[in-house]
Amino acid sequence: xxxxxxxxxxxxxxxxxxxxxxxxxxxxxxxxxxxxxxxxxxxxxxxxxxxxxxxxxxxxxxxxxxxxxxxxxxxxxxxxxxxxxxxxxxxxxxxxxxxxxxxxxxxxxxxxxxxxxxxxxxxxxxxxxxxxxxxxxxxxxxxxxxxxxxxxxxxxxxxxxxxxxxxxxxxxxxxxxxxxxxxxxxxxxxxxxxxxxxxxxxxxxxxxxxxxxxxxxxxxxxxxxxxxxxxxxxxxxxxxxxxxxxxxxxxxxxxxxxxxxxxxxxxxxxxxxxxxxxxxxxxxxxxxxx
Numbered sequence: 182x183x184x185x186x187x188x189x190x191x192x193x194x195x196x197x198x199x200x201x202x203x204x205x206x207x208x209x210x211x212x213x214x215x216x217x218x219x220x221x222x223x224x225x226x227x228x229x230x231x232x233x234x235x236x237x238x239x240x241x242x243x244x245x246x247x248x249x250x251x252x253x254x255x256x257x258x259x260x261x262x263x264x265x266x267x268x269x270x271x272x273x274x275x276x277x278x279x280x281x282x283x284x285x286x287x288x289x290x291x292x293x294x295x296x297x298x299x300x301x302x303x304x305x306x307x308x309x310x311x312x313x314x315x316x317x318x319x320x321x322x323x324x325x326x327x328x329x330x331x332x333x334x335x336x337x338x339x340x341x342x343x344x345x346x347x348x349x350x351x352x353x354x355x356x357x358x359x360x361x362x363x364x365x366x367x368x369x370x371x372x373x374x375x376x377x378x379x380x381x382x383x384x385x386x387x388x389x390x391x392x393x394x395x396x397x398x399x400x401x402x403x404x405x406x407x408x409x410x411x412x413x414x415x416x417x418x419x420x421x422x423x424x425x426x427x428x429x430x431x432x433x434x435x436x437x438x439x440x441x442x443x444x445x446x447x448x449x450x451x452x453x454x455x456x457x458x459x460x461x462x463x464x465x466x467x468x469x470x471x
Contacts, residue, residue, distance in 0.1 A: 185364035188243075188449070193368070195242035202282035204275045207262035210234070210254045211279050215245025221466045222313040222459060223285040225276065226252040229295030229442070231337045231356070231385045233259025235372035236294070236444055239365070243452050244459065251283045255300070257386035267386075269394025272300045273307070280310055288405075290462055292316035292455060295416075295441065299327060302397040305405055312405040314462035316455060319415040319441050324424045327396045338387045342380045349374045349381045357416065359440030365448055399424065400431045406465050408432045408458040410451070412439035432461070 198213040212234050217223070224244055226237045234252035241250045254261035255272050264271070280289055288311050293301030298320030305315045321327045336356055343349035353370030355361060374381045400407045409425050411417055413435055417425075425433050434454050439447040 189239050189364055192239040192242045195245070197238075200283060202278050204256070204278045205271065207256045207264050207275075209256060209262070209275050209279060210260040211283060212238075212241075212252045213283055214241050214250045215248055217249055217286065218247030220247035220459070221286075221288070221463050223249040223289045224251070224459070225280055225283075225285065225289055225291045225301075226250065227276065227291065227293035227297030227301050228252070228255070228258065229293075229297050230389065231258070231383070232294070232297075232369075233373065233384060235259065236369055236442075238368065238372070239448060240444055240452050240455070244455060248459075249283070249285060251279060251285060253279045255297070257389040259384055263386045263388075267389045267392040269300060269303055269392060269396060272392075273304045276300065276304050277310060287311065288313035288466070290314040290316065290459060292318065292458075293320065294318040294444070295320055298322075299396045302400060302403075302407075303395075305403045305407070306397065308404075313466055314405050314458065315400070315403060315407040316410065316458050317400065317407065318410045318451070319412045319417065319439075319443065321416055321418070321421065322397060322400060322409070322425065323418055323421040324398055325420070326398055337385065338390050340382055340387050342377060342382045343374075344380045346371065346374055346376075346381050349383075355440070355442045355445055357441055359414065359442060359446060361442075361445040362448070365445050369445070399428075401428055403430070406432075406462060408434060408461070410443075410454050410458075411435045412441055412443050412447075413437050414439065415441045415443075432458075434458075 298317035
């Protein structure tokens with residue numbers, strides 16, 4: 182890939198296993214890196230709305246030292262099956278099922294970006310499975326509730342078909358608009374398209390924007406430690422940021438110069454923050470078991 186740094190090409194060269202599990206009539210796909218090692222926590226990564234597991238392709242291998250790392254495609258996204266309708270509770274059930282199917286050890290850490298962070302937070306609010314930690318990456322965790330339907334939903338709800346894969350890749354744009362590194366954007370864009378009648382289209386099901394169910398207003402009161410990763414130019418409102426900063430239960434880390442999809446513009450900084458959070462969770466876990 183043109184001008185891609187060595188760390189990026191090396192990460193993509195790491196062996197990946199692909200698996201599936203059936204959940205309430207839909208095939209749920211997931212990707213796995215690493216082997217069980219000395220770190221106490223395996224990791225489940227959850228993508229944002231209209232995205233997919235391969236947004237983590239160059240992040241996940243760097244987290245897989247001493248642990249297994251799994252990235253999931255929620256139903257209606259990536260290589261997973263589609264449903265007649267989508268709900269928060271159904272997506273939570275899918276995460277639970279993948280944790281089991283991928284044989285992650287007890288008390289895994291779940292990390293989610295944007296919508297995925299909200300689904301991961303809702304999973305952490307359940308009594309089972311027990312989690313060793315939660316990492317929320319630039320999700321709209323707002324005191325008055327998450328964002329209302331926006332122009333992003335209108336963009337996602339309009340399917341587009343391109344004449345060729347190259348045409349589709351050229352039209353890739355993050356929502357909301359932000360800077361992207363050319364090599365991260367090219368990789369994610371190419372993995373986001375599927376061949377359809379008449380050309381190529383995005384893998385996600387536009388119907389996902391009509392999802393139903395309650396999304397979290399806070400990260401307080403969870404049974405596991407939580408880290409919130411904010412992009413300096415992300416989507417969290419000032420009110421949401423103030424509420425998180427005031428919490429005594431959540432660690433807030435801001436990545437400078439990062440947009441909402443920080444794997445696109447600040448992948449090295451995001452990886453370091455995730456590694457640091459996992460190291461902190463390991464310390465907490467050790468203290469818990471002593």
